[in-house]
Amino acid sequence: MKEVNDHASSNGYASLAKPIPPCCLKATAGVSETEGKCHATVVSGWFSKSQSTSNGKSSEVLYYHNPMWPGEGHSMKVKEILFNKKSKYQQVLVFESYSYGKVLALDDIVQLTEKDECAYQEMIAHLSLCSIPSPKKVLVIGGGDGGVLREISRHSSVESIDICEIDQMVIDVSKEFFPNLAVGFDDTRVQLHVDDAVKFLQQTPENTYDAIIIDSSDPIGPAQDLVEKPFFKTVASALKPGGVLCNQAESMWLHTHLIQDMLSVCLQVFKGSVQYAWTSVPTYPSGAIGFLLCSKDGPVDFLNPVNPLPFEAEKDLKFYNSQIHTAAFALPSFVKTELASMLRSPAEVE
């Protein structure tokens, strides 16, 4: 892995005291004003620690509240806090849990746990890379833990992998506490850019990448601009003809409004297929997370991958397989009702 530069600095992300973004306002539409504005307090005193006592022994539990999932809270029983510091961009927390192994949380939102990270990293990488023949040049936005890099590395056609992560602390923490993910940085095809993705893509020449994978945190804090149209335009421009995007696309149970906003933008910006897939990740809010898949132009049949992983590679995976790939695009009826008119199948691509 080669480190290219570090010019993430005065990019406007440094201030954590940002107004509530439109997605959060929508997410909080059903709750009281006070609760709706709790993000500011989430940043300063973001988790409430409490002592729960059972069998005469007390233990610590972390509760997660956030306007991204209004009216509910999530909690995990903590064995030990291993790291808890504020970076230039966000609060970075690592703790050992009782049930999911080590946990990485950014600004009070669980990003991964050792137990279920496989579902997210394997799906976001292979849904896209298995859908196009022989991907060679890949870009990861975010993904500073290295897990997505680890998965991309399984594709032998790939010649170079750029990763643009804004927060050096996320990379350092992953290398220290999550070696099974950070191993992704060891691949010699990887080039690390510690940078703001908006700026990075503005400077990327047209037609550079076969695939771009956006492994961002939720669109509050550092990832706020990554769901906006100008950003998607730079993504489409950076893709080669026939290139594909796979974007973390939130929960169909909680964020239909946000998914619709993203789909509406992507239908305008991407001229090819536009599809939505999802998977189960127990420690994410609602236990599910989605993926938005788009091709720059031309039809891509995301449901029936043309480039399946060879048996030797697939047998090392914990979650993804070719049946799960196709099944990921099967949408529950209520989601179909909400999203169907905003998807574009390969047959509909002009």
Ligand code: SPD
């Ligand atoms: N709601 C949490 C979404 C987290 C997406 N990013 C996870 C990073 C794992 N590489």
